[in-house]
Amino acid sequence: MRGNAMITAGLSTLLLAVAVAPAQSEEASKHSTQDKEPAKAESPEPIPLPRLRAEIQRDIEAEQTTDQERLKRFQEAKAEQERLLADAKDTLLREEAVSERLEVRYNENDKTYEKNEARLEERLGQLGELFGVVRQVATDAGGNMWASVTSAELGQRKELLDRLGRSKELPSTLDLERLWYELQREMTAQGKVVTFPASVLAASGELEDLQVTRVGAFAALGPGRYLKWQPEEGKLAELPRQPPARYVSTVVQYQANDDGYAPLAIDPARGTLMVGLTDTPSFLERVDQGGFIGYLTIALAAGALLLGAIRWVFVTVTSRKVAAQQRNPSPRPDNPLGRVLRVYEDSKDLDPEHLEQRLDDVVLKESGQLTRLLWLVQTVSIVAPLLGLLGTVTGMIQTFQAITLYGTGDPKVMAEGISEALVTTMLGLYAAIPLVLLYGVLSNSTRRIMNVLDESVTKLVAERSEATHA
Numbered sequence: 001m002r003g004n005a006m007i008t009a010g011l012s013t014l015l016l017a018v019a020v021a022p023a024q025s026e027e028a029s030k031h032s033t034q035d036k037e038p039a040k041a042e043s044p045e046p047i048p049l050p051r052l053r054a055e056i057q058r059d060i061e062a063e064q065t066t067d068q069e070r071l072k073r074f075q076e077a078k079a080e081q082e083r084l085l086a087d088a089k090d091t092l093l094r095e096e097a098v099s100e101r102l103e104v105r106y107n108e109n110d111k112t113y114e115k116n117e118a119r120l121e122e123r124l125g126q127l128g129e130l131f132g133v134v135r136q137v138a139t140d141a142g143g144n145m146w147a148s149v150t151s152a153e154l155g156q157r158k159e160l161l162d163r164l165g166r167s168k169e170l171p172s173t174l175d176l177e178r179l180w181y182e183l184q185r186e187m188t189a190q191g192k193v194v195t196f197p198a199s200v201l202a203a204s205g206e207l208e209d210l211q212v213t214r215v216g217a218f219a220a221l222g223p224g225r226y227l228k229w230q231p232e233e234g235k236l237a238e239l240p241r242q243p244p245a246r247y248v249s250t251v252v253q254y255q256a257n258d259d260g261y262a263p264l265a266i267d268p269a270r271g272t273l274m275v276g277l278t279d280t281p282s283f284l285e286r287v288d289q290g291g292f293i294g295y296l297t298i299a300l301a302a303g304a305l306l307l308g309a310i311r312w313v314f315v316t317v318t319s320r321k322v323a324a325q326q327r328n329p330s331p332r333p334d335n336p337l338g339r340v341l342r343v344y345e346d347s348k349d350l351d352p353e354h355l356e357q358r359l360d361d362v363v364l365k366e367s368g369q370l371t372r373l374l375w376l377v378q379t380v381s382i383v384a385p386l387l388g389l390l391g392t393v394t395g396m397i398q399t400f401q402a403i404t405l406y407g408t409g410d411p412k413v414m415a416e417g418i419s420e421a422l423v424t425t426m427l428g429l430y431a432a433i434p435l436v437l438l439y440g441v442l443s444n445s446t447r448r449i450m451n452v453l454d455e456s457v458t459k460l461v462a463e464r465s466e467a468t469h470a
Helices: 002-035 049-124 127-147 158-166 173-190 245-256 272-279 283-289 291-327 336-346 352-370 374-406 411-469
Strands: 193-201 207-215 219-222 225-230 235-238
Touching: 127 158, 127 173, 158 173, 219 245, 225 245, 225 272, 283 291, 283 411, 291 336, 291 374, 291 411, 336 352, 336 411, 352 411, 374 411
Parallel strands: 193 235
Antiparallel strands: 193 207, 207 219, 219 225, 225 235
């Protein structure tokens, strides 16, 4: 149909060309005649109809050939697609068959797995409980052994115990034997006293090679000092501060003793008590926690105690001299009673009233000498507890300020203020109690001497009065 259309179009074009050509020739001749130009325009040569028909026929055949080739390629591509589709369907069928077989096999294997698992649990019996016990024992032993000072000598055992503690499989016979061996070795080592070389971390941070004495699982001793086991570092280390001297002295005696038995201070809590002893502040450190108020209280108490001790010596010596004067009728000028008697002998010409006044003046003077500066001891004994109370208030203020700034999450933040509050109270009581007792003793001794003087004056005045009236 396309060829016939092209033929029709070609014939129409040809007829149009034939029809137009004569008209153009006539028009051209008219213009030529009118313009009377000497030259004539060239007209296209007409194409013969047979040749035009032949060219159209060739074009039609060429297009028909192209269309046939294109149709052939389309048919071949369609056949290839149908073949690929058939192959894909075949592959799908095969894979579905494989999937069905695998699903059947999976179901069969699942049933077999359940049967085998049940059979395994039945055959394990108590081995399952043994597995749980092994894991628990390994976990507990791992923590205890690695924290024990015996690890400083026996070395690394944590890897085996951690592996058994985390394992999800049944332990092998070799692992069970090794676990038993480590437990037995730990129990044996805890009952021995052993000396062995070890690298010790000194307080300066350097390693020192020392001969270390291990006393069971309770203590590790260096030359004249205690050591501690650090599980994190895996090494022995020197204590930042040794415990009190009464404990350290036992280390020296223990290491120097060759008789087989010697006293030694050990920590049955395996280091907890030792750390508590080393962290316990000394008396001077506690005093320093009291701050300025604590030092002021100590200074006042020391001065008052020194003054009270001096006055106590003076009053004691005076009391003994007065007692000796009571036994000796001749007056001596080294004691108050002797000076009163001397005044009495020097005033024999006075009447009883004037004599009494003169003796009272002497007793009053002696009383002032005996009670001199006792008020200061009494005042400090009253002021010391007040200073302690003042320190308590300032310490609590500091504690509340720390709570306001940092909260109550860390007790160490509040420790400084609480320490100041308690230490100042303690120092105030420490100062007040002996001062109150000292002041009581001094007052009582002074009062006895004054009673003796008053009795002597009354007796002397009575004797003079009787002698005058006689």
